[in-house]
Amino acid sequence: MKAGTVGPTPVIPGLDTESCYAALKSRDRRFDGVFYIAVRTTGIYCRPSCPARTPAFHNVSLHRSAASAQAAGYRACKRCLPDATPGSPDWDVAATVAGRAMRLIADGVVDREGVDGLARRVGYTSRHLSRVLTAELGAGPLALARAQRAQTARVLVETTDLSFADVAFASGFASVRQFNDTVREVYASTPTALRGRRGGARTPGAIELRLAVRTPFAGAALLHFLATRAVEGVEVAGPGWYARTLDLPHGPGTVRVELADVIDAGQTALVPARFVLHDLRDTAAAVARVRRLLDGDCDPIAVADHFAGDRVIGPLVRRRPGLRVPGHVAGHELATRAVLGQQVSVAGARTVAGRLVAEHGRPVTTDIPGLTHLFPDAATVAGLAPEQLPMPRSRGRALTALAGALADGTVALDRGPERAAVRQALLALPGIGPWTADYIALRVLGDPDIHLPTDVGVRNALTALGATDADPMTWAPWRSYALLHLWTSLEEKS
Incomplete structure (x- = not known):
């Protein structure tokens, strides 16, 4: 379609025009990224919170994606930059x-x-x-x-x-x-x-971006979670920041993000991120993977509303608004670390992972002190002898079997397959039980509704809260966030 030519409005299931128009009139930021408003008289599409004058109802059409609006001939608004919103939760x-x-x-x-x-x-x-x-x-x-x-x-x-x-x-x-x-x-x-239109100087050799997330955003808690589990050589953290190496499709890279609390609800916060990439073609992949790490598309207001009134999780949400479920930048790495963490402490798993990186990781040169290696890829781990790994023989066999399944494609952790199919494939592997499979779903597949009933931390948290009779099913479809609140409650008491 020729630029500037507005075509017919597609019929998009699940969008109620009156409700969406009400969100537009109130400039409700919670719907940014969930749908887009296009205006026939101007040929422009906007996010619902756009500060421009509200268009007449009969001139509005709705779109599920920025691409849909662009395909219909609409141009992006220069005031609200609708394509830069967080993705739909x-x-x-x-x-x-x-x-x-x-x-x-x-x-x-x-x-x-x-x-x-x-x-x-x-x-x-x-x-x-x-x-x-x-x-x-x-x-x-x-x-x-x-x-x-x-x-x-x-x-x-x-x-x-x-x-x-x-x-x-x-x-x-x-x-x-x-x-x-x-x-x-x-x-x-x-x-x-x-x-x-831009302002300020830029750092040569680096790509400095700001990643949009919905608020409230508990950046300090996310930083604490990542720093506590940081693996030597692959991750480092300091006051207010976290950095790690990235194993990307065309070469290595690094990212450094600044993480701080943003309490104002219903806004869009911008997380500063500095990328250094071996190959610029990996820009989109690097950004997408770091957004997964930050749980960047979460709708924290919807999560908080769900837990309002819950005697167990409700007070925790009010104490720590905007808590995120930390994702991960590489499925094979998190899966490996999940097996390493079976029946050991967080510190113990971190130590073993650091030894694995030092002995089998790929060395890289970076401009961030402490970042020296990429995590070993699945094929490398699959080729190791279980008896040579610093862990019980049975766990070593489970690790190499998992790595082999990841390397040959039997198990894919790229968010493409259905989650249930991935879980079934994981459980079919020797030594992979429900806790490991569900922990992978929590942090790699981005499943917002994971509960780990056998987890020691969950049990201890519920006991400390006097809530051993709590029914986790009432927390669905946000049980993953309840899980993070329970874990975080233990850290606050320690």
């Missing part, structure tokens, strides 16, 4: 095909493997996947990937000193011309004009 709650596909598109799978590769990962044909995405999100995989590239390009243009050729390359465009044409079409602006 519905994608993790329901874990539908569309939601799983969106996570993979954000990771750059379409750019690296094409639509066929994306379809294989979610277990559908490319034709059927296109139908599903168009029906649920108003755009097919190519349009969704294009919107992702455009948003990455805009952020890089406005926040870095990269040349436009490098920006095009880093964003996944096939050519500078394609990059220029897309920016003009989506933003009604040239790359030069976008760069003119």
Whole structure:
């Protein structure tokens, strides 16, 4: 469709026009990223909280994705930057095909493997996947990937000193011309004009971004969780910051994020992140994986509302608003560490993981002291002899079997397959029990509804709270957040 030509409004299931218009009139930030408002008279689409004058009801159309609005001929609003909102939390709650596909598109799978590769990962044909995405999100995989590239390009243009050729390359465009044409079409602006709007100096050789998250955001608690479990050589942390190495599709990288509490509810907070990448093509993948680490698409107000009135979790939520479920940047690494953590303390698992990194990790050169290695990949761990690992023989066999399944694709932890299928595949492996499988689902698959009934920390927390008779089923579909609140309550008492 020609730029600026507004097409017919797609029928998007699950969006009630009156309710969405009410959210638009109240400029409710909780719906940013859940849906988008397009205005026929201006040809512009916005996030619900846009500060511009509220358009007339009969001029409004609704879209599930920025790509849907762009495909219909609308341009992104220059005031509210709708494409820069956190993603919809519905994608993790329901874990539908569309939601799983969106996570993979954000990771750059379409750019690296094409639509066929994306379809294989979610277990559908490319034709059927296109139908599903168009029906649920108003755009097919190519349009969704294009919107992702455009948003990455805009952020890089406005926040870095990269040349436009490098920006095009880093964003996944096939050519500078394609990059220029897309920016003009989506933003009604040239790359030069976008760069003119930025301010301040940039650090040469690094990409400094700000990652949007909904508030409240308990950044200090997230930092404490990550720092307590940091593996030597791969992760380091200091006052107010956390950094780690990244094993990305085209080469290594590092990220350093600043984590602090942001209490104001219903706003969008910006987490400063500094990336140094061996290959700029990994920009989108690096950003997507760090957003997973931060639980960046969580809707903390919805979580808090669910627990309001609960005698066990309610007080904990009020004490620690915006607590996140820490994700992870690499499925194989977290799975390995989950096995290492079976029946040992957090400190003990951290020590064993550090030895594994020192002996079998891939050395890298970084500009952050303490970051010296990439975590061993699945194939490397699968090739180790169980008797040579610093752990009981049975756990060593479980670890190498898990690594082998990850290496040969028997188990995929990229959020593409259905969660139930991944859990079943994990439990079929020797030495992998429900706790390990569910812990992986909690931190790798982003499942918001995980409860670990056999976990010692959960039991101790419930005992300390005088709530051993609590019914965790009443905490669904947010049991993962209840779990983090229980763990955090123990740390507060220690």
